[in-house]
Amino acid sequence: MAKLKNISKLSxxxxxxxxxxxxxxxxxxxxxxxMLQTAKEIAALGKVKVFRSxxxxxxxxxxxxxxxxxxxxxxxxxxxxxxxxxxxxxxxxPEHAELAIKNDVxxxxxxxxxxxxxxxxxxxxxxxxxxxxxxxxxxxxxxxxQLWVGALERFHKAGINKLAAVHRGFFPFEATTLRNIPKWExxxxxxxxxxxxxxxCDPSHIxxxxxxxxxxxQKALDLNMDGLLIETHYNPMVALSDMNQQVTPKQLGxxxxxxxxxxxxxxxxxxxxxxxxxxxxxxxxxxxxxxxLAQRMNVVEEIGKYKSENQVTILQLRRWEKIMSSxxxxxxxxxxxxxxxxxxxxxxxxxxxxxxxxxxxKFSSKKD
Ligand code: PEP
Ligand code: MN
Numbered sequence: 001m002a003k004l005k006n007i008s009k010l011s012x013x014x015x016x017x018x019x020x021x022x023x024x025x026x027x028x029x030x031x032x033x034x035m036l037q038t039a040k041e042i043a044a045l046g047k048v049k050v051f052r053s054x055x056x057x058x059x060x061x062x063x064x065x066x067x068x069x070x071x072x073x074x075x076x077x078x079x080x081x082x083x084x085x086x087x088x089x090x091x092x093x094p095e096h097a098e099l100a101i102k103n104d105v106x107x108x109x110x111x112x113x114x115x116x117x118x119x120x121x122x123x124x125x126x127x128x129x130x131x132x133x134x135x136x137x138x139x140x141x142x143x144x145x146q147l148w149v150g151a152l153e154r155f156h157k158a159g160i161n162k163l164a165a166v167h168r169g170f171f172p173f174e175a176t177t178l179r180n181i182p183k184w185e186x187x188x189x190x191x192x193x194x195x196x197x198x199x200x201c202d203p204s205h206i207x208x209x210x211x212x213x214x215x216x217x218q219k220a221l222d223l224n225m226d227g228l229l230i231e232t233h234y235n236p237m238v239a240l241s242d243m244n245q246q247v248t249p250k251q252l253g254x255x256x257x258x259x260x261x262x263x264x265x266x267x268x269x270x271x272x273x274x275x276x277x278x279x280x281x282x283x284x285x286x287x288x289x290x291x292x293l294a295q296r297m298n299v300v301e302e303i304g305k306y307k308s309e310n311q312v313t314i315l316q317l318r319r320w321e322k323i324m325s326s327x328x329x330x331x332x333x334x335x336x337x338x339x340x341x342x343x344x345x346x347x348x349x350x351x352x353x354x355x356x357x358x359x360x361x362k363f364s365s366k367k368d
Contacts, residue, residue, distance in 0.1 A: 004152060007196040008162045010226055013107070013134050014049065014086065019261060021200060021227030023088060024252055025052035027242035028065065029072035035079055038234040041249030043083035047256045050107060051076075051085040052229060056096060057241055058113050065240040073103035080104075088136070093120065094127035101131060109136040110151065112168055112205075116140040121151045125158040134162035136200065143170040143186045149193055164198040165190055166229060167220070169206035179208020179245070182216065184223060200227035204245045210236075213247060214255045224264060230255070293348070297355055304356030308363040314356045320349065 011017040024042050029035055035053065042048050055072030057065060076087045088107035091097045092114045100108055108128075114120050115138055128135065135155050140147045148165065155163055167187040169180025187199055201220030203213045217228050233239045236246040247255065266272075307314065324345060331341035 004149075004156050004163070004194040004197055006161055007156075007194070007198075009196075010164065010198045013162050017049065020221060020225070021050070021198075022048045022256065023050040023052050023200065023227065023229040024048045024232040024249075025050075025088075026233045026239065027054060027204075027231045027246060028057050028240055029053040029055045029068050029075055030240050032075050032078070034234060035072075035075040036082065038232060038249065039079040039083045039085055041234055042232055042252065043085050045249065045253045045256065047253075049086060050088050051079050051083070052088045052109075052231075054090045054241075056090065056092065058090075058092065058111055059241075070099060073099065073105075076105060077103065080106075091124065094123055097124055097127050097133075101133065107134045107136060109166060110138060112138045112141050115151045116142070116147060118147075118150060118154070121154050125154040125160070128155065128160060129158040131160075132162065133160070134164070135160055136164045136166050138166040138168050138202070139170065139186070141171045143183045145186050145189050145193070148186075148190055152194070152197065164200055164226070166200045166202050167206075167225070168202035177209075178206055178212065180206050182206050182219075184219070187225070188223065198226035200229055201225045202229040204229070204231035204242070204247075208245050210245060210247050210251065213245070214258060217255060218259055221259060222262060296348070297351065300352040300355050301359050304359035305363065307356065308360045314353055314360065323349075 010021050026034065026038055039051050042051065053072070053076070055067050055069060055076075057067040059066055072089075076089070079085060080087050086106040088109055089096075089100055089105050090111045091100055091108045092111060097108060110121070110124065114124075137148070137151050137155065140151075152163055152165060165187075167182070167184075169178065169182050170186070172178070172181045187201075191197065191199055201217065203216035203220065206216050207213050213230060217230070220228060230252055231242060231246045232249055232252045233243075233246040234249060236243055236248060239246050304314070324342070327345055328338050328341050332338065
């Protein structure tokens with residue numbers, strides 16, 4: 001369990017917040033017109049609390065648009081004055097943070113590339129000590145929950161209690177339709193390590209494409225995440241960065257209107273007792289499942305002993321292929337996906353080989 005105690009609730013960042021925190025705005029600040037027009041259209045939706053925009057952009061290769069820099073602060077204060085939206089920018093070093101504080105930016109966020117570097121995080125945390133600035137920490141590029149929680153801990157140790165994590169997905173090593181794989185389990189693991197920590201989902205950087213943003217946002221809410229950060233541009237076609245994933249304020253409005261906000265508790269009096277009954281069934285099935293797996297492993301060990309006595313190898317490729325194909329077929333009949341059955345069997349098979357190896361080693365050492 002990470003030592004992240006006394007984390008402030010998101011609502012205390014602003015005084016009042018009902019429902020999930022919605023953050024929207026362009027990937028990058030580009031011009032006064034782009035910032036103000038986008039912010040006004042976003043504010044008119046009445047559902048967005050914070051306006052985001054990067055003024056320094058971390059780019060993979062040099063030579064791409066690297067942000068407008070300090071002149072973006074003037075546009076951000078205009079946005080704040082004219083729309084009442086709070087402002088958030090990415091900071092990657094103490095100089096950025098100092099300028100953001102001087103220019104009254106409300107929330108700082110740490111980009112995925114920066115989270116991956118504990119030296120940079122420590123420098124930022126040391127600088128921010130004593131300031132009461134909310135900090136949002138994006139997940140590192142690779143799915144390393146320790147690195148993510150470590151960055152949060154460094155800010156927390158510096159006395160920052162207004163902390164949130166931002167889930168923006170992880171670098172995909174295989175071709176995917178999404179820009180970054182969500183690996184929701186990593187965000188869930190973080191939540192189970194730090195119960196009080198708010199987690200905000202960034203569907204834009206997960207998706208990489210406007211098409212999937214609604215679906216990913218709904219999934220985040222269904223997982224009880226505390227907010228959404230959605231890149232929004234008044235004219236994405238001319239955006240200088242992340243053009244494919246930015247929605248228009250109008251599209252944003254439609255996405256937000258169509259989201260279903262489910263509560264963690266139901267008002268129905270029967271709900272708790274029905275849920276309890278179903279959970280009891282799950283508990284009992286899990287017990288049976290584990291007992292069966294333990295019995296299976298006992299048989300596996302017996303086979304190991306038998307193989308060892310008869311000088312036969314552990315891995316019998318043909319048998320393994322037969323197991324796999326017949327179980328996938330059976331799984332399909334039972335409504336289980338091929339991928340699930342395959343992963344499950346691979347796990348069971350790995351453990352079986354391990355058990356048989358142990359049995360064989362024991363036997364051969366007895367013979368020595
Ligand atoms: C961004 O929010 O525009 C950004 C650069 O995000 P990330 O750090 O998640 O890549
Ligand atoms: Mn972006």
